[in-house]
Structures are given as C-alpha cells and as structure tokens.
Amino acid sequence: MTSLVGSSLLFSALLLAVWGAVASWTAARRSSSPHALSAERAALAVFLLLTLSCVLLVRAFLVHDFSIRYVAEYSSRNLPLFYLISSLWAGQAGSLLFWVWLLSLYTVAVIRSERRSGDRQLLPATLLSLHLTTAFFLVLTSIATNPFEPLSPAPSDGRGLNPLLRNPMMVLHPPSLYVGFVGFAVPFAYAMAALGTNRLDIAWIRKIRRWTLFAWLFLTLGNLLGAEWAYVELGWGGYWGWDPVENASLLPWITGTAFLHSVIVQERKGLLRVWNFSLIIVTFALTVLGTFITRSGIISSVHAFGRSSLGPLFLVFLIITLAVSFAMLFRRLPSLRRTLELRTLLSEEWAILLTNIALSGWALVVLWGTLFPSVSEALLGRSLTLGAPWFSAMSRPFGIALLFLLAICRALNWGRTDWRAFARRMALPLAVALGVAAVALAGGVKHGAALLAYALAVAVLLAMIVDALRIAKAKAKTSQVSLASALWNLIGRQRRLYGSYIVHIGVAVMFIGIVGSSTFSRSVTRTVSPGETIDIGKYALRFEGLKTESHSDRTSVVARVSVTNSGKAFGEMTSRKDFYPNYEPVTEVGIRSRIHEDLYLVLAGYERDGRATLQVFLNPLTLWLWVGGALAAVGGIVAWLPPRREKTQRTPPKKR
C-alpha cells in the first residue's frame, strides 16, 4: 500500500515538474504571466508531493514496514530513532529522493525571494532549469531506482544500517553535502536564465551571491564532516584518501570557491563575464557528476557502469546539460566579450585571476586523476589508476600558490597598487613568516614544502588579522569608540569583508593542520601481550588486555591501554572491534587530541591467546584542521548573513 502511494506521489511530482518546465518555457518566451504563475504553482505542488513522499518513507522506517525493499535493506527493529530517520539517505534510492526534495525546497525558496524582491524578470527562465533538473532526478527516483519498490514476502526484520554509518558525523555529512550540491543548481539556473533571456548585466550576479555562498558553506561543512568521519571511523589514521567518492565532493567545492572569487571581479570591474558563466556551468555539472559518482560506484568499478541503469541516464543528462549551456554561452559571446584590462600585475584583480587559475588547475588535476581509470579503460582498453601519493604530490604546488596569493592579496588595491605601499604592508607578515621558517628550520623541520607552507600560512594569518585591525583602528579613531567595539561593529556591518577575513584565517589554520598531519605523521604497529608496551614519541602505551562486552545491538572486543607521557600518567585509551549482526566487524579507534598532536590507537587484530595487534599513530597538529574548518564555516555564515538593515529607512542593497 505504502509502496503504491509513494510511487504514485513520485510519478505525479514528475508530471508536474514536466508541466512546470513547459509552463516556464512558455512564460519566458512570450512573457506570459498566467504561465509564469502556473510554473510557480507547479513548483510548490512538486515540493508538497515530495515532502509527502519523504514523510511517507520516514514513516515506513519508523513503523518498520519491511514490505518496502529500501526499508528492509537499510534498517532493522533495534535501530535507534536517530538512525531510523537518517536511514532515509543511507542508500541510493532514498538519497536521490532526498536530493530532489532539497531541489524542490530550493525552488520554492527562490520563488519566495523573487516575490519579495519585486524584480521577477529572470524568474520564469530560472524556473525552467530548476524544473528540468527536478524532472530528471524524478525520472531517476520514480523509474530507475524507486525508493518505494516493494519487497515480497516482507522479512520479519531488516538488514540494519551499515555499522560504519552509525556515527553522528555520518548522519550529518550526507545531508550537508547534498544541501551544498543541490544549492549550486540555483546560481546555475540564474546563469542560464541570464543567458537565455539575454539579460547579461550584473543583475544575476547580484541575485546569486548569497545562494552561492550558502551552497559553498554547506559543501565545506559536508567535506569537513566527511573527513572527520573518515578519521574517527575508518581507522587508518588519516582523514583524506583521495578516494573517487571524496574527490567527487571536493571538485565542485574547488570550482565553487573559484566562482565565489571571480564574480567579485565582475561586480567591481565588469570583467571575467564569460569565465563566470563557464565556471558556474562546470560547477553545476560537477555536482551532478559528484552525485552520480557517490551514488553509482562507477569509478571504483568501471564495470558497474553497464549494470546500473543510472549510469547512462546520468551521462546523457550531463552531456545535454553541458552541451546546451555552453551552446547558449557561445551564442551570447559577442555581447559578453570585454577587453581584458589588466594593466598591472600588482592589483587585486590579478590576484583573483591567478587564484582562479590555480583553483581551476587544481580541479583539472583532481578530475583527471579521478576519471583516469575510466578514461584509460575506454582509450587503451586497460585500466590504469593513480594513487593517493600522486594526488597529494600534484596538489602541493597548488596549495602553496593559493597560500601565497592569500598572503599578498590584502596588500593589493583594485586597479593599481603602489609597490612601495605594497612593500610596506607586506613587511610585517613577511618578516614574521621568515622568522617562523627560521625557527622551524632550527627546530629540525627539514621538509622544504612544509616549511614554505608553514611560513606562508603564518603570513596569511598575520596579513588578515593586521588588515582587519587596521580598518577597525581607523574606525575606532573616527567614531571615538574602543577598538573592540569598532571591530564588533565592523563585523556586524561589513559582513562580507569581515566574513572573508574569518574564512581566510580559517583556511590558513586548516593548512597548518593539513601540512602537519600529512607530512609529519608517524606510526608503529606491533603485536603485544598484556603488560607489554609500545613506545612512540614521548608516549609509552602499555597494553592492559582484551575484554569482551555484550550490548543489545552488538558484541565488542575492547583493547585497553594505559598511557604515560614522558613517564607521567596520561590516562587510559581503548580501541575496539564491534561485531554487528549481518555486517563485517568495524574498528572503533581511540583518539587523544592535544593542541600539538593526536595520539591515535587502533586495535588492528587479536589472537586467541589474548595478544593484540595494535597500531599507534602520532598525528601532529590534526586538531587545527577541524578548528580552521570551523572558523571557515563561521566566516562563511558571517558573509552570508544579509546586510544589517538601518532602522530608519529601507536601505538599498549595499556593496561591501
């Protein structure tokens, strides 16, 4: 019954989305307002139908309706409420439903904000792309992988959620990634609307700024949560393995970041207009590719391609999207071209342009490495792969270039920078960076790239803080208030500028964590009997023995270790293997996070005689990756918040 209702809800939503596309096409072509209204109503109806579908599926999870295949495959009777709800996005069919529901939510939000803004000229054409994308994903969910597919006979209990996914981080990671992925559909739709209706002025750029930032923010959070999940759950001591699935969510983040920066040049100087259109098209295509890769496993197994009907459908959608949008861009090229007026290298627009080149180059490298197995299989008939070391080595120069640009960008002006002023502003960050490098070198850091990265990261930190304070100081002087309150005021008023300071400080802090943990990580693996110790750095880990624990949903084998740090007691750590019914065992690691390093314990295996194979990692500075990430997210939120309204009158939209 649920199956029938759910499937028909999805199918009606599909029909409505198709109608919405037809109506918005007509509305955009003939500027017919009845059709425009109909397209808006269709979007609302699709949203309601999809909300009902999601509610229906969640309800099926809550009442353990195992006559739905999806429910039987991803949940069981003993699953806690929290995980029952998150099972919605535990598998392919459900997460595609969730994806398209988010898209319908975004569509409704776009309509609302357009109604408020009063200027609705772009809306019908924007709705056209949104309706078409919705329709495509509804074709997937209602025909190719229906989450409401019945299972007969219904089993008495379900298979349960994969234990690797039973982690709060994993509950939040997919939805925030999806909010980010889907969010880029909005700026893309506006770009298409601008191209389609030949309204190529700055209006669409203004409209999409906060949408893009919102999507970027959630993509950032999603990637960070994914990395942290990998760190605490996968138990190999790291957080990023350059797995195709990880790359898939990194790629749109890179191009989206580039886009956020390059639109500033268009706002300020009216330049890079073709580039901006291309970037948002590519970013949207990468979010679709990302959804596809994470959902189909095409890369990790090329052969999955032929088996799943999803593959060809996604490929067709991608090719059509790219072909149509670049054709539209090509048609408008004559009216978009501007002579590139970049007279001097020492200017903010050049810094942003170079940042864009670095980010795009990095994205190309990651894309190439990710698709290489498939490409070589197609071209050479044999599959070749590139491993994590290749990705890391290739990413290093881009990371350093980006840090360098970040370090100098605040000392640059738009148009032309007097090099003396530039030198004066760079003096302090440069001096301190050199000092840091000298201290690190004296302290025994021999790794050239790491030294450079540290020096640059510190320079970025300093450049940002000094610049933020410089403006605050001037403000404090003119308005006769304390520096702290001037700073607070500025963060409230100039949210865009101060948000960017916070984001960039966060990025520098993240780099410190990434360089430390990826370059200077150490590990020891040994099989020990109870009472034996493993030494790593200043720590000594004494293995106290194994014990077995029984829980309602699992059995665990726990290894206990007591730790001393330079001879002093440092508490106890545990790592365990959990055995859930129907699944392979999973390892839960023990982590002691400190300011300068993480001690990371893995129970890798154990013997019948009570010995255990323990793997101990010492990961320097890893904590700072999460701290920096959190800062970047906070900065993103600050920049995203709408400009504070003045109390007396309606303020026109303010440029920063």
Place this chain on the structure above:
Amino acid sequence: MRSARRTWLGAILLVAGAVAIFLSGMRHSYQYFQTVSEFAQTPGAYVDRGVRINGMVDSSSVEWQPDSLLLRFRLTDGQSWIPVEYHGVAPDLFQAGQNVVVEGKVGHDGVFRATQILVKCPSKYEPVGESPKSSL
C-alpha cells in the same frame, strides 16, 4: 590589443608548462589495474612495476603471523591464482571470500608483495553481498 595578445601567450605558456609537469609526474605514478587472470598470463611483464590486482581472497589460504605482522593469502578469480604477501594489518573487511584490490609489485619469485590492500568497492552505502561482484 597587443597586451591582450601577450596575456594570452603568457597564459598558454603557463598552461603548457603545467601540463608538461603534470604528464611527467604521471609517467611514474600510474599503475596497471588488472584481474588475476590477466596478470597471471604474463606476470613477467609486471616485475618491478606498480600494479593493482583485483580478485577474491581464497578461503583456505589466509595465513597470519602476528609477531612478524605478515599476512599471506592467495588471490584468485576462480580460474587462476597468485600468492600475495603483505606486511601490516589487513583492513576490517578483509576476510576469506572477500573481493579485494591489492596494490604493490611482483618479485622475480612470482610472489606479489602488496603495499596496500583495499577492500573492493568500499560500498559504504550499498549492502555488501547484494551486488553481483564476481561478474567482472
């Protein structure tokens, strides 16, 4: 106009340089991705080359020496098999009958020395055993 042309020239040179570095980096980094049978036909061709091989862990062959952290097993695809040695601990999902990818080099003695074992299809989302993995 001339400055625009110069900008383009600069950009093209930059891209060309990047591509050159990129390609030279690739030459040393890529690995062949093979099935056991493909590999077993001409193991000599791969001596001292990085290879990834996809196969199944032969159920009766797994041998683990905890003191020396040595893992030995046979990797098979039903038709041929190759002996694999690995120093270190196997991932959680590693077990007899499991589909895995080994990464490493084959020695002159024909033993494959893995530097990494990846559990094939880290299907975080899909139920293990549901998908027909054996059909390659």
